[in-house]
Amino acid sequence: MSPAPDRPLPDDPALRPVPLRSESGVEAEVLPFGATLARLRAPDRAGRLGDVVLALAELADYRGEQPYLGATVGRYANRIAHARFVLDGRRHELPANDGPHHLHGGPGGFARRAWRVREHLAPPGGAGVVLELESPDGDQGYPGALRATARYVLDAAGALTVEYRAECDAPTVVSLANHAYFALDDAGASPVLDQELWLRATRYTPVDAAGIPTGAIEAVAGTPFDFTTPRALGERIAALVPLRGGYDHNFVLDDPGDLAAPAARLRAPRSGRRLTVRTTQPGLQLYTGNFLRGDLRCLGGARPARWSALCLETQSFPNAPNEPRFPSARVEPGRPYHHTTVYELGVE
Secondary structure (H helix, E strand, O other): OOOOOOOOOOOOOOHHOOOEOOOOOOEEEEOOEEEEEEEEEEEOOOOEEEEEOEOOOOOOHHHHOOOOOOOEEEOOOEHHHHEEEEEOEEEEEOOEEEEEEEEEEOOOOOHEOOOEEEEOOOOOOOEEEEEEEOOOOOOOEEEEOEEEEEHHHOOOEEEEEEEEEEEEOOOOOOOEEEOOEEOOOOOOOOOOOEEEEEEEEEEEEEOOOOOOOOOOOOOOOOOOOOOOEEEEOOOOOHHHHHHHOOOOEEEOOOOOOOOOOOOEEOOOOOOOOEEEEEEOOOOEEEOOOOOOOOOOOEEEEHOOOOOOEEEEEEEEOOOOHHHHOOOEEEEEEEEOEEEEEEEEEEEE
């Protein structure tokens, strides 16, 4: 797959896409900058190939101010309250970049770095790439030096596997996540509120107005967070507008760590496309693009507005370093961080 003609290659090597293609017809592009999934294309029920994640029209725009489109966020994905945590009795101060809180690893987090292409992969009927990043001790306030890798593999069936690994030389906290914005019908040109979501999650973590978990873990039954049977995203979203503008919540996955058990299924009735997500992570953040403002220039001419895409971010729980009830995000020397998420695309 060659780059789209309406997206010329910049001189910046970190913005030169690595193309991946499956014999199924699914295509992807990965940027070294931010270890970013910069494009994902899949057939609809009529066989027409189309973009299924938000993709900026100009590759140079990935270096600008944009909401982490397709990026690998870290060293810690999501929020850490009051931009600090205590580890082994020592308090670590982080840069605050979301009001008084720390978001997605800070203003100089992994999504804003040029990763190194370490290896190209050639699985049967598909393609892959491994990217690597070195994070020194004290980077954005985090303790310990860290070596992280992001491995993207597109297989013959059209499934995209994203595998994250990290090794440290001192105890630290790590949560890496991919921040793709899915828009299965038209790449962000219209709302996704008619798309139907199922989640393997009977519990979730409530948040305050700033998106910080309260520390509670509550049942989804009887609430707008119950996706244990498929529901349209727009069916109950109005109830959430006063707090966070829509869905922006972490779900506690049942059977965490089981890659064989689907964590989420998304169905787009108009295009017939469907997405199945599998993961070894304990949590999944559902975010319905509440803060998209129509100012992004995306491929195909789309200007995504509120609710024009959604994120299904597999992750450790937000603010876990400050919440002893949450699964630990601690990583130690000799015990590497390792998580895998699989995105399976199909039609019906």
